[in-house]
Amino acid sequence: xxxxxxxxxxxxxxxxxxxxxxxxxxxxxxxxxxxxxxxxxxxxxxxxxxxxxxxxxxxxxxxxxxxxxxxxxxxxxxxxxxxxxxxxxxxxxxxxxxxxxxxxxxxxxxxxxxxxxxxxxxxxxxxxxxxxxxxxxxxxxxxxxxxxxxxxxxxxxxxxxxxxxxxxxxxxxxxxxxxxxxxxxxxxxxxxxxxxxxxxxxxxxxxxxxxxxxxxxxxxxxxxxxxxxxxxxxxxxxxxxxxxxxxxxxxxxxxxxxxxxxxxxxxxxxxxxxxxxxxxxxxxxxxxxxxxxxxxxxxxxxxxxxxxxxxxxxxxxxxxxxxxxxxxxxxxxxxxxxxxxxxxxxxxxxxxxxxxxxx
Ligand code: PMP
Numbered sequence: 001x002x003x004x005x006x007x008x009x010x011x012x013x014x015x016x017x018x019x020x021x022x023x024x025x026x027x028x029x030x031x032x033x034x035x036x037x038x039x040x041x042x043x044x045x046x047x048x049x050x051x052x053x054x055x056x057x058x059x060x061x062x063x064x065x066x067x068x069x070x071x072x073x074x075x076x077x078x079x080x081x082x083x084x085x086x087x088x089x090x091x092x093x094x095x096x097x098x099x100x101x102x103x104x105x106x107x108x109x110x111x112x113x114x115x116x117x118x119x120x121x122x123x124x125x126x127x128x129x130x131x132x133x134x135x136x137x138x139x140x141x142x143x144x145x146x147x148x149x150x151x152x153x154x155x156x157x158x159x160x161x162x163x164x165x166x167x168x169x170x171x172x173x174x175x176x177x178x179x180x181x182x183x184x185x186x187x188x189x190x191x192x193x194x195x196x197x198x199x200x201x202x203x204x205x206x207x208x209x210x211x212x213x214x215x216x217x218x219x220x221x222x223x224x225x226x227x228x229x230x231x232x233x234x235x236x237x238x239x240x241x242x243x244x245x246x247x248x249x250x251x252x253x254x255x256x257x258x259x260x261x262x263x264x265x266x267x268x269x270x271x272x273x274x275x276x277x278x279x280x281x282x283x284x285x286x287x288x289x290x291x292x293x294x295x296x297x298x299x300x301x302x303x304x305x306x307x308x309x310x311x312x313x314x315x316x317x318x319x320x321x322x323x324x325x326x327x328x329x330x331x332x333x334x335x336x337x338x339x340x341x342x343x344x345x346x347x348x349x350x351x352x353x354x355x356x357x358x359x
Contacts, residue, residue: 007089011042012052012082013164017172017320020298022285027302031317032184035298036169037288039326043085044078044109045291046165046200046324047151051082053160054149055090066091068145073097074120074132076196076247077106078325079151084113095139095146097132099124102246105329122242126252152254157199158206165200165322166207173318183316187213190311192268192301193322194221194248194293195228198257200322205263217311220267221300223249223275228257229267244272244335245292247324266304274299276335280343282323291330294323 005011017034024033038046055071058064064071070093073083080096087094094115098107101122110117118139124131129138133152140146151157169188178184188208193201201220208216222229225241226249243249258264272292279295282288301321305312311319330336345353 008042009052009086009089012048013041014168015040017169018286018288020282020286020321023281023298026281026285027305028312029305029319030313030315031189031305031311031319032182033301034173034318034320035282035286035288035290035294035323036165036320037290038322038324039290039328043082044326044328045081046161046322047075047078048082048085049160049164050151050154050157050199051079051086053156053163054151054154055083055086055092057154057156058147058149059090063147064090064092065145069093070095070143070146072136072140072143072146072148073151074136074148075151077102077110077329078247080115080117081106081109081113083149084110084115087115088113095136095143097136097139099132101242101244103329104332106246109329126250151197151199152256154256157197157256158203158258161200161203162206163203166204167211169204169320170207170212173320178316185316185318187318188216188320189213189317190217190219190319191322192219192221192297192304192319194223194297194300194324195257196248196250196293197254198228199254200324202256202258202263204322205258209262217265218263219300219304220264221248221297222267222269223296224269224271226250228253229269230259230261230264234267234269238269244333245275245296246329247291247293248296268300268304270296270300270303272335274303276339278302279327279336280339283327288323289327290323291325291327292333292335293325294321297321297323 020033041048120132205218223243224238225243275295278299
C-alpha cells in the first residue's frame with residue numbers, strides 16, 4: 001500500500017481483526033473470539049465497502065455522469081454515509097431516504113457530507129409508497145439523472161464482501177502463527193454476522209466456503225421483530241414487533257440475502273437489551289467503541305456458543321464476529337446514554353464521592 005493515499009475511498013476497508021480475550025474469558029470460552037472492527041473504515045462502517053463498489057461498478061458501466069447524476073438510495077444510514085463520501089469525492093449529488101427511527105447522528109453525518117436526507121415513517125411496510133424504498137423510487141422517477149444503485153438487489157453488495165471483507169479475515173487468521181500461549185487452527189472455523197440487506201453475511205460466507213474452509217460455520221443474527229431468520233418459526237413470536245437496534249432486520253427478504261442453506265448454516269435471534277449490554281461489554285472490556293448491531297452480533301455469538309460447547313471449549317478454534325459500525329452513530333441514543341452516563345456507580349465513583357464529601 002502506498003503511504004500517501006489518493007483520497008478517502010482508498011482508506012475504505014482493510015480493517016483490523018482484534019482479539020476479544022477479556023470477553024471470551026468472562027464467558028469461559030477456550031476458543032479464540034475475534035472481532036472484525038469495521039468502524040475503522042474511512043466512513044465508519046462495513047457499508048463503505050459496498051458504497052465504493054456500487055459507485056465504481058456504475059461508473060464502469062457508464063451509468064454515472066459527474067456534475068449531473070443524482071444518486072438516490074434507501075438505507076438505514078451507513079450505506080448512505082458511504083455513498084455520500086464516495087460522491088463527495090467523485091462529484092455526484094446524493095439523496096438518502098432514511099426511516100425516522102435511524103439516528104440523528106447518521107442524518108448529521110450525511111448532511112455534513114453534502115447529501116440531502118428525506119425521512120420516512122419507520123412503520124411503513126417496505127412495499128408501501130411511503131417507505132424509504134417507495135419514496136426513493138418516487139424521487140428517482142421525477143428527478144433528472146436520478147439513479148438508484150439498489151443495495152438490496154445489486155450483486156456488487158455481496159461481491160464487495162466476497163472480494164474484500166472475507167479475504168481480509170482469512171488472511172489475518174492464516175498469517176497469525178499458532179504459539180503455545182495462543183493456539184490457533186489458522187482457519188476461520190465460525191463467522192457470526194448480523195443481516196440487514198444480507199450482503200455482508202452472504203459475501204463473507206462465499207469467500208469462506210469457496211476459497212478457504214468449506215466446513216466454516218456461518219451464523220446469521222436477526223433481531224426479534226424481523227423475519228430474516230430461518231426456520232421462520234424462529235421469527236413467529238415477535239414478528240412485526242418494533243426494535244431499536246439499527247441496520248439489521250427487515251420485513252422482507254432482500255434479493256442479495258442468500259437463502260441457500262449451505263451459505264448460512266444457522267440463525268440466531270437477539271433482543272435490544274442483550275445487544276446494548278453487549279455493546280457496553282465491548283467498550284468496558286475491550287476498549288472498542290462499537291455500535292448497536294455489533295452488540296447484537298456479539299450477544300448472538302455468545303448465545304450460540306452456549307449451545308455449541310464443542311466449539312466454545314476447543315482451544316484454537318477461531319470464531320469471528322463482524323462488528324459493523326461505531327458508537328459515533330448513536331451517541332445521543334437513550335440506550336447508549338443510559339448505560340454510559342447513568343449506569344450503576346462504580347466502586348471508584350463511590351470512592352470519589354466519599355473523598356469529595358469530606359470537609
Ligand atoms: N449493522 C449496521 C449498523 C448496518 O448499517 C448494516 C447495514 N444495513 C448492517 C449491520 C447489516 O449489513 P448488511 O446490509 O450487509 O446485511
